[in-house]
Amino acid sequence: MLTFKGGVHPPQLKDWTKEKPIEKMPLPQKVYVFLLNHAGSPSKALVSPGDEVKTGQIIGEPDGFISAYLHSPVTGKVIEIKKILHPVAGKPVEAVVIERTSDDEWVGLETGDFERMSEEEILDVIKKAGIVGLGGAMFPTHVKLSPPPEKKIDTLIINGAECEPVLTIDHRLMLEKAEDILQGILIMMKVLGVQKAVVGVESNKMDAYNHLKKVFKGHPVDVALLKTKYPQGAEKQLIYAITGRKVPRGGLPMDVGVVVQNVGTCVAVKEAVVDGKPLVERGMTVSGDAVRDPKNLIVRIGTPVKDVLEYCGGIDEYTERVILGGPMMGISITSLDTPVMKGTSGITAFLPKKPQPQKPCIRCSECVQVCPMNLQPYLLYLLSTKRRYDEAVENGLMDCIECGSCTYTCPSKIEHVRYIKLAKTVYRATRRGRK
């Protein structure tokens, strides 16, 4: 079985939802659509309060190279555009607030038969559909699919590892929408001009692995069985496990001829290019020991977390933590009014756990052994707290993928990742100042 060096084995906690078929959540009454629903710069709003909008209608356009289109997730009326706390950016960002007035009246994308369309035409549909990486990073997909000509891409890798505990949406998509995934892959292979695509699936999803193998028969798409280990789905680790290639320090997958996409993104690409449907909804897992009725759901972008949790039977009154995403890399939120974004792969709610006070580092070297990037997290933590940022950078601060394996395993309960993230932010800011 394919894998990488390092990593941890957290409890999987997937039994709550892995047998549950994906449901469509009823349409929300009100949506809050961030203008920053992707990596890069926020899109420019094309609507103003009072405007009537239809489902799929463009309400924001890209502002800059790395940016994306934004569509109305419901049919209704724009009430206001206001700043609300953006959980990823960590600061208030403008969001379009739309009140639903009726059922969906769709505005579709102009598209055709992808086998007859040119690469540019397909790319344009993907761009117009506002598709971003649905694995969580929200990097605009059309940018990823148009690497500079000097970077020769030969392999498309699809991330079906889903190594985060709790989350099962990718698992369900692979079981329920394998044909869509296949079509999405074939479309992207055509755009990239590659002959080979590989879907990586962890060994804890043998049913999905076998199902994909069956569906992909006769197509140039392979399925690779990966060891169940966290963070098996991290881009560089996935590429290494499947191709044996190491993305150079500070480099991108395209430097080793690879483009990586998530299975959810494949479905979104198929729906856009084949069905003309822009990205207004996404699949996610709603789970955790505090959720009464955990589910796999299709949810409209902009739906408040509160509505999603209510649809899942609500959460325990003693709930301590609500997380956007999975427990290893997800972001905790303190307001349930926070809306679902294009990169929200799940909502995890946990009951209180016994607090574990931080102890001094005893140099047990666990963090060094588990780091998939071969860094020394204990040292990065130490240098960061002492504000010796330059030294931290020399020791690989910027190479950290923030997977949290070090923090997970630390017997002293040191929050390495927290300090590393902070140090990265400070370093980036001061470096900009120095130039």
Next chain:
Amino acid sequence: MKLTSAYAPHLRENDDVRKVMIDVLIALSPAVAGAAYFFGWYALLLCVSGALLGELFDIFVMRYLRGIKDFVPDGSGAVTGLLLAMNVSTRLPFWAFLVGLVFALGLGKHAFGGLGQNVFNPALVGRAFLLISFPTYMTTWVVPGAGFLKSPADVMTAATPLALFKEHGVIISYWDLFIGNVGGSLGETSALLLLVGFLYLLLRKRVKIFIPISYIGTVFLFSSIAYLVNPRFGDPLFHLLSGGLMLGALFMATDMVTSPITAKGQLIFGVGCGVLTMAIRLFGAYPEGVSFSILFMNALVPLIDRYTRPRIFGEVKE
């Protein structure tokens, strides 16, 4: 509902420093039992009180001297106290042991900033201090098997196998050396019981094998060469089983805080300890060199760590 804002990851392994320390204490217990059997009740008293008083001293320093009111005991003081007890002679008076304990924890550990901050193994700092301050007590050894319940005044004294050999060329039976039926510090004499404890730590994944392997391997290699050159230096098996080598290589040199981080660094560290131990044993004034070689190598750890930094994923060889 009050939601907490917290940083990822939101899951943690169910493990902590205290569990690590408790495992070390469990691993040392066979050798403690051996010490009680070979050297009598006073040996057991030193071990038990060393662990208890060590932990109490730690709590006292943290809560009252450093003012951390909600300090939770972590067991590291107990480990240091027990290891110090295992490193002294049964002839050491209790008051002297107490002085050593305070010195070990106070200067060996808390003066550097407490748990995890110390450069030198605190128990060895304590032992070195006792050896210099009370050389007579520390190098007078009792004959083992003198009885489980005899008072220290009644037992007979003798030299350690290493001293006997160095001064008189006498070799003790390997079987006695292996099970620990010889003179020496409380916990160092039985290779068998120390190995049993170390095996437990290995199975619990609390320790890596690199330091013991390279340390013991180096001693074996070094003493083999020396033996071939001149049998007067003693054969390799004798060097492996006598003195504090097993205790040092299995439990003292492997202290996480004062040894290198990476496997490569740990191998270098072990080789260094081995070379120094043999150099002191063969050419030095002391019959034994384990504790001083480990202390010396402790000082080199930052340097070793710096030059054995692992290559970052995707980093190109220069």
